[in-house]
Amino acid sequence: MEITDNTFARQFETIVEEGLVSVEYSFQEKKIFLTKINTPDQFDNEEFVSQLLSEIMAIAIERKLKVVPILPKIVVFFKKNPAYKELLPPGIRL
Structure with missing residues (x-):
């Protein structure tokens, strides 16, 4: 899967047959908040x-970057993929 970072729209994107898939984000310092x-x-x-x-x-x-999980789907992802827990900022517990 090829992911493009559309910095203007503040989203990661990939194209599938049925259309655009995107993950919206915002930044704060060296943290990325995946918001939608x-x-x-x-x-x-x-x-x-x-x-x-x-x-x-x-x-x-x-x-x-550190990743701040805002959405329940992202929290579930971190719980099922403990190898990525190093990306969580200090103080974030799932």
Whole structure:
């Protein structure tokens, strides 16, 4: 899956047959807040969202960002993927 960072719209994007999938974000210092996931209905499933978030976590690692999970889906992702817990800022508990 190829993820593009659309800095103007403040969202990570990927194109699927059914349209655009995006994860909206905001920044504060060296933290990224993932605020909204927009997917066509048929892609609103745990497997696809997990793959999408794994790609975004790789970007966060590359950019040395901490990830603040705002959405329940992202909290679930962190709980199921403990390898990414190092990306959580100090003081954030799931």
